[in-house]
Amino acid sequence: MRVFYSSASPFAAxxxxxxxxxxxxxxxxxxDTMAEPAELLFANPLGKIPVVVLDDGMALYDSRxxxxxxxxxxGGQLLPQGLEAFTRxxxxxxxxxxICDALILALYEERYRPEDKRHQPWVDKQMARADRGLxxxxxxxxxxxxxxxxAHFAMASVLGWMSFRFKGKLEAxxxxxxxxxxxxxxxxxxxxxxxxxxx
Ligand SMILES: N[C@@H](CCC(=O)N[C@@H](CS)C(=O)NCC(=O)O)C(=O)O
Numbered sequence: 110m111r112v113f114y115s116s117a118s119p120f121a122a123x124x125x126x127x128x129x130x131x132x133x134x135x136x137x138x139x140x141d142t143m144a145e146p147a148e149l150l151f152a153n154p155l156g157k158i159p160v161v162v163l164d165d166g167m168a169l170y171d172s173r174x175x176x177x178x179x180x181x182x183x184g185g186q187l188l189p190q191g192l193e194a195f196t197r198x199x200x201x202x203x204x205x206x207x208i209c210d211a212l213i214l215a216l217y218e219e220r221y222r223p224e225d226k227r228h229q230p231w232v233d234k235q236m237a238r239a240d241r242g243l244x245x246x247x248x249x250x251x252x253x254x255x256x257x258x259x260a261h262f263a264m265a266s267v268l269g270w271m272s273f274r275f276k277g278k279l280e281a282x283x284x285x286x287x288x289x290x291x292x293x294x295x296x297x298x299x300x301x302x303x304x305x306x307x308x
Contacts, residue, residue: 110128110133110134110135110136110161110162110163110164111135111136111137111138111161111162112124112125112128112135112136112137112138112159112160112161113138113140113148113149113152113153113158113159113160113161113162114137114138114139114140114158114159115139115140115141115142115158115308116139116305116306116307116308117270117273117274117305117306117307117308118158118159118305119209119213119266119267119269119270119305120157120158120159120171120172120206120209120266121158121159121172122265122266122269122270122303122304122305123159123172123176123259123262123263123265123266124159124161124172124175124176125137125159125303126262126265126266126297126299126300126303126304127175127176127179127187127259127262128179128303129299129302129303130186130187130257130262130297130299131179131182131183131186131187133179133182133183135161140158142156142157142158151168152168152170153168153170155170155171157170157171159171159172159175161175161178172206172263173202173206173259176202176259176262177259180259187257187258187259187262188258188259189254189256189258194254197249197252197254197260198253198254198258198259198260199259199260200249201246201249201252201253201260201263201264202258202259202260202263204242204245204246204249205242205246205260205263205264205266205267205268206263206267207238207242208238208239208242208243208246208267209263209266209267209270211235211236211238211239211242212235212236212239212267212271212274212275214231214235215232215235215236215239216274218231218232218235219232240282243279243282243283243286244283246264246283246286247283247285247286250285250286250289257296257297261293261296261297264286264289264290265290265293265297265300265304266304266305268286268287268289268290268293269290269293269300269304269305270305272290273305273306273307
């Protein structure tokens with residue numbers, strides 16, 4: 110199995126953490142989405158990472174589909190079985206992923222648009238969305254199951270990524286989330302290898 114990734118990509122980190130947790134061997138393929146390599150576009154017409162290419166050539170995206178695939182493949186290593194616990198995990202995962210989507214949009218506005226074409230109200234909207242999501246995530250902390258799940262990996266992805274892309278924000282605004290991500294490597298030691306890292 111090959112995973113198209115970049116070290117800073119939070120969504121790719123989510124998938125690599127989940128694969129490591131499930132003891133699934135994989136080859137990491139460093140991918141620059143801006144360069145749109147043919148191999149990436151062939152595997153994922155959307156041109157985004159992460160993409161997993163299975164040994165038979167089948168390509169899977171996006172991160173939620175990939176994590177759900179890993180869960181099925183391993184007989185339920187990433188998601189609880191009971192309906193209530195399953196639903197709680199999926200909502201936390203969706204919230205963490207949504208925060209990440211909003212922050213990425215805000216960041217891309219700065220990174221990829223010429224200064225005179227930037228639209229601050231759009232950035233403000235995304236930041237407000239992310240802030241509401243972070244407040245909700247903090248409230249849902251007690252809902253996290255003891256066993257590692259896709260909710261943990263989605264949270265570790267966005268919060269780990271924020272710790273270098275939005276340095277100091279969590280500590281200043283969401284101390285419980287800042288403490289959670291600080292403690293996460295104790296629960297999941299492979300975080301230092303497969304968690305998000307500055308490029
Ligand atoms: N919903 C997707 C989001 C993936 C995503 O936004 N990936 C970013 C990197 S973290 C990307 O490929 N960005 C490049 C682009 O948008 O052109 C998932 O869960 O995998």
